[in-house]
Amino acid sequence: MICRVRFGGCILALCLCLAAAASPITHPSEVSALRAVKKQLVDPMNNLRNWSRGDPCTANWTGILCSNDLGDDGYLHVLELQVLNMNLSGTLAPELGQLSRLRILDFMWNELTGTIPKEIGHISPLRLLLLNGNKLFGSLPDELGYLSKLNRLQLDQNNISGPIPKTFVNMSCVRHLHLNNNSFSGQIPPELSQIPTLLHLLLDNNNLSGYLPPEFSNLPELRILQLDNNDFSGSVIPASYGNFSRLVKLSLRNCGLWGAVPDLSRIQNLSYLDLSQNHLTGPIPTNKLSDHMTTIDLSDNQLNGTIPASFSDLPSLQTLCLENNFMTGPILTDIWQNMTFSTSARLKLDLRNNSFSSIQGHLNPPVNVTLRLEGNPVCKNENLLNVDLFCGSESGENEMLTNLNNTTANCPIQACPRDNYYEYVPASPLPCFCAAPLRIGYRLKSPSFSYFPPYIQPFEAYMTRSLNLSQYQLSIDTYSWENGRLRMYLKLFPSMNNNNSSTFNVSEVQRIRWRYMSWTFPGSNLFGPYELLNFTLLGPYADIKFEENTKGVRKGVLVAIVVGGAACAVAVSAIVAILITRKAGQRQAMTRKRLSSKVSMKLDGVRDFTFKEMALATDNFNNSSQVGQGGYGKVYKGTLTDKTVVAIKRAEEGSLQGQREFLTEIKLLSRLHHRNLVSLVGYCDEEGEQMLVYEFMPNGTLRDWLSAKSKESPNFGMRLRIALGSAKGILYLHTEANPPVFHRDIKASNILLDSKLNSKVADFGLSRLAPAVEDEGTVPDHVSTVVRGTPVSLNPL
Incomplete structure (x- = not known):
């Protein structure tokens, strides 16, 4: 009588049967x-x-x-x-x-x-x-x-x-x-x-x-x-x-x-x-x-x-x-003359805007020393050799490392395949050893240093010792400073001692994750407290579960559960097989349909990313990778497999366009090429997602700088360059783009600063086209197209 509701009713009945067998x-x-x-x-x-x-x-x-x-x-x-x-x-x-x-x-x-x-x-x-x-x-x-x-x-x-x-x-x-x-x-x-x-x-x-x-x-x-x-x-x-x-x-x-x-x-x-x-x-x-x-x-x-x-x-x-x-x-030049510098050491002396009038010693610091003297009377001493080298203005430093390990440069490009989840182990004793890493977002919350390179090897030793791994198994993929905190993207590779396996086994993944999440690392005065930003499982690790902890439950309890559920297992398997068969044809048809929509979207200079590539670039759209949010959805900082840093704008469900409109918008944006426009790197149109991928501007918005959220404020010259550069970008969009495009959202929060503090303008909102276009993938030349939020960038004059 229970099965009168066909498959749905049978599954419900079977689930109730299993629940009854496995009493809470x-x-x-x-x-x-x-x-x-x-x-x-x-x-x-x-x-x-x-x-x-x-x-x-x-x-x-x-x-x-x-x-x-x-x-x-x-x-x-x-x-x-x-x-x-x-x-x-x-x-x-x-x-x-x-x-x-x-x-x-x-x-x-x-x-x-x-x-x-x-x-x-x-x-x-x-x-x-x-x-x-x-x-x-x-x-x-x-x-x-x-x-x-x-x-x-x-x-x-x-x-x-x-x-x-x-x-x-x-x-x-x-x-x-x-x-x-x-x-x-x-x-x-x-x-x-x-x-x-x-x-x-x-x-x-x-x-x-x-x-x-x-x-x-x-x-x-x-x-x-x-x-x-x-x-x-x-x-x-x-x-x-x-x-x-x-x-x-x-x-x-x-x-x-x-x-x-x-x-x-x-x-x-x-x-x-x-x-x-x-x-x-x-x-x-x-x-x-x-x-x-x-x-x-x-x-x-x-x-x-x-x-x-x-x-x-x-x-x-x-x-x-x-x-x-x-x-x-x-x-005092003794400050650097008495120091012995290693190749990775650095000394930064910032003495600007004081009343220093002379130099005690020879003004010839080594390349490891950065000396800033502008705003001191000593800069007016024309007889002092080399003083002009240290009295000019220069951009602030933005220490960021990528590609720390480049020992795999001579490895075959195509020999480490499988959906970007596998890669060469940079420090492997075995050349070109290919394996799938665990990807970990990690941040030192209060390190006791201000320059990381001299401490990279001690950190690698500390980390791998804490995890009971060999040092070659750790790769610091990138790191950057964030307001006194040091953020890293770590990769852990499986050991070669395990028959050169290309993946960690399940127990190793569980052990490593437990070490991070239980905060059992030994204390370090040098590195201070840390925080786990994410522990992302992709590729061969995607199906690992961390909650399986019933192995120690009394055998009698487990036997009762197993026996009580055995009678239902065969029936459940049969029904699942029928449902999978029924759905397979539908999925295949949907896949063909989606692939066919992309055939006509091969645009020069614009990449067609898969959803897997976007998930990998953002640690599966991790909150720690989010850098902005608007009415369309969220903006993520992503790192592509070639180490290119990008901004990925992911539309939320309420902001999704029709596929025709979305692909037409991409084609329109791909036509816009100017030094004052942020480049469109690519897009993703898979698994019900719509994402646009742009070049990334690392130093925040002009609004932040004007509101004193950053260390310095833009001077008059910088503000003038911003205004002129913005005008050039708008002039191109209004008069030279084909078809013309009108940016309707110019404001301080859309003006960004790149890694050298050069000004750029961008709107990170998804663009909207109006009036409607005629055919999929085409934009008629006679239409004056309005794009809200088209990214616009500034380069310095």
Whole structure:
């Protein structure tokens, strides 16, 4: 009688049969809690689709890891809830507090809103609370202070406001408090100085005020104190901060601080000091700082006096910034003459806009040294040899590395195939060894250096040692600095000791992912805290599941499940086979139809990308790759297989055009070639997606620069070049393009700056054509076509 509804009814009946055979053995209150959590989440990618089927632990719900054995109460218990980077929105359910055995709660890099439920503070075993990279708001509940076993609290990059709870003093095991990039306000609780285990205190980019607690110097384990971009107006840097016993990094940039620079010479491991953009006065202390010192930034203050002679005895120094002060006396060439430079070392001395009048020594720094002197009286000394080489203006540096490893340049181009998921292992002992890497987005949140090349090999050794891999298995594909944080794109390759296998086995992938997501890497003063941006599984790893943890469940329970479900297995297989057969013809027809629509779209200079290529370029459209959003959808920064960096504009469902309109638009844009127009690199029209691929402008928008979100502001000359370049681009579109195109959205947010701070204009919205065109793939010459949001770029005159 059940099968009267044909296939659908039979499948439903069989599923009920299987559900009955596999009776739930996760604690009922935890099952109820997880269902409540799912109800309050918005899951557009349907990543949690299996949360409505079976039992959380025995059915391996996505992101749920459970105990292997039944507890004293006869149930399995949820130990980890990890759903990072799944494009989830919605809010966090208070029922999370019912997961009483939870050790890890990880919702990183989603789109969650709402407040943090106070009930989370009732999960006493919780060790990791990871909610960074969302849109959470409201104040923090005092109940979080009840988490006495918490090791790591990451709430950074949200919109959380209000004070930092004083109850945090009860977190007696916490080592990492990452609350940066929010809207916290009020006084920093001095009570935090009573946490004996605290290693990293990151509170930068908030609205904190009041004074700097002098008691922080009593923290016995503190390595990083990072409070940049807050407002402690009128406060001074406590003299007690010279008594930190193990501090490695002190960063107090743009905090409204007054008074003198304290003597920090007694801090034996201090490597990084940033006190820039404050109101500090008086001379710089003359006592010698730590030999580990890599970075000293005292720029944009009111300091006077001379450069301390002790600065000439800092063997690890990479950056010394004293610009925009009132310093006098001679410039000491001993600073670089006493240093021994390796091929990867660098020293940057920025002494601009002071009152330095002479040079002590010979002004002939080696190529490893960057010296900037403009705005000093010494630049007017025409008798000083070579001084003009260091007194001109130059663009700011944008250190970015790509193609770190080029040892595979002589390998056969076509010998490492298979959908771009395989590639040559750059440092392989076996030449041209081809394998599929794991792709990992990784960021150092507060490193104690400002220039990475000298530390690349130590980082590779640290990373592979932490993962129990050989060093050749790691490739740093790219890295770039992002406001003091070092972002990397890592690739891990399988070992050649495993019969030269070209892929990791499942257990190795699970082990590596667990190492990253459990934050069990050994601590490093040099590299500081890290964050996992994404762990993308593509190609041969796409079907790996991380929730299969029932192997330790009692055999009797598993046998009952297997026997109870065996009677249904054959029937399910038969029905699935019938349905697959029925759908196969439809899919084949649809594929032929889509391929046929592309035959006529072979345009010179415009690439036809596959969906796989776009997913690979953006780490499967990872949130960490997103650089913008508009009414049409999202913009992603992508890296193609040839290392070209591009901007990928992906239309959302409500902005999709008809295929004819979309392909016609591509043909129109492919006609537009001018030095003041951003080039169209290509497009993607697969799997119901519409994407346009443009060249990438790395330095942000003019609007950001005008609103002082970046370090410098465009001067009059730059603004003039922007205006003239924009006029040239518009003139071409209006009068020379065939057919004419009218850009209707010129504004500061559409004017970009490239890697050399040259100005360009672009609108990252999908274009729209009006009036309608006549035939697919053609644009009649007599039509004056209006394109909203056509990208326009500026090159300097």
